[in-house]
Amino acid sequence: MREVDISEITKEIKEMCIQANYVLSSDMQTKLEDAVQKEESSLGIKILKQLEENLKIAESEQIPICQDTGMTVIFIKIGQEVHIINGDLEEGIQKGVREGYQEGYLRKSVVNDPILRENTKDNTPAVIHYEIIKGDKIEITVAPKGFGSENMSRIFMLKPADGIEGVKEAVLTSVREAGPNACPPMVIGVGIGGTFEKCALLAKKALTRDLNKSFSYPYPYIKELEEELLKKINELGIGPGGLGGTQTAFAVNIETYPTHIAGLPVAVNICCHVNRHITRII
């Protein structure tokens, strides 16, 4: 067994919360640069250049890229050969979030209950997804999620007969309805298959994909579907800031999972142009 002290996990999460909110990952920065080149609307280009300027200011002055520093979503994969010592894992993670949001001057956007709505004042609790994997490492992804785009996300329980055309329609409907509200250019995370909750989780996970790395698709149609949907989304004309243009989405990332003979669940998790995700391995 490899021992990992809980304080190490807390420290990493604290740093990752701050880093993710100040500096956009290089894959997303590249997408923005590409969009400036590809955009055809002059107003769209103007907005994209302001977004580039915004990223520069945030990084150089160490302030959040966006005031909505999100509800903190954490994916943690724990190798089964790891023994976590000196504290409770859940509390260690929440402590990292609490310290990160306080020390990083990040906005506290979490309320204690969806109806009573009292601010917890430290952005906890984070939403944590645990996974046990083989090996003796811990892989942590921190993805602070803004709610302008989260609110425009959708889930569809399609019928098997709806097939791939039904999936396309679900994604395009979601993006069309999201329009300017979701701060385009967007990243579209799509989950297909599994159960109701599994496909939503796949869609969220899809948003954290590192676009600089090659992705191994289980079936070739998935990559083709991503490309087709990205083209169709960009033909909707929503554009940067929703003010018209050809750059409505940076990417469509699709994750799939086996499903039931009776079902075809599709979840569409929309993220704004500030698609924050950072991964570290302990």
Add this chain to the structure above:
Amino acid sequence: MDKYIHTPLKEEEIAELKAGDFVFITGTIYTARDAAHKRMYEALRKKEELPIELKNNIIYYMGPSPAKEGQVIGSAGPTTSSRMDKYTPELIDLGLKGMIGKGRRSDQVREAIIKRKAVYFAAIGGAGALLSKCIISSQVIAYEDLGTEAIRKLEVKNFPVIVVIDSEGNNLY
């Protein structure tokens, strides 16, 4: 085209703003988002006075991140306006002339804008670091317990927005 305006807004100034115009705002504006709107709505039900003067003023739908030492404000971009739609027509009836946010508005808000000759602007969503540079002072003036959702009085200089719904109801989206 680019236009420069000062608050409080004047009717003839608003009439000249057209959907699609780039506008730079200078002067005092007030922030209020979900929770502050709910409180103002409840105050009106109880016939209480509102903590801000709405007449000819602008509300910015925004909840900033905290300011570091030496900063006026943290990141300060717009939030989605449609969540305020339920409360907005009443505020427009009370004299509110301008709103800054992002995203679509309801038909009721658009009708109130036409009826009272108001204007709806969008600021660039997700450009909170950039927009914070146009804010020269910030002071919490009401509902302090709401934290980021408190009502703030901001002094802004050449704050960049785009006219989305003009006083005739033309809609850019």
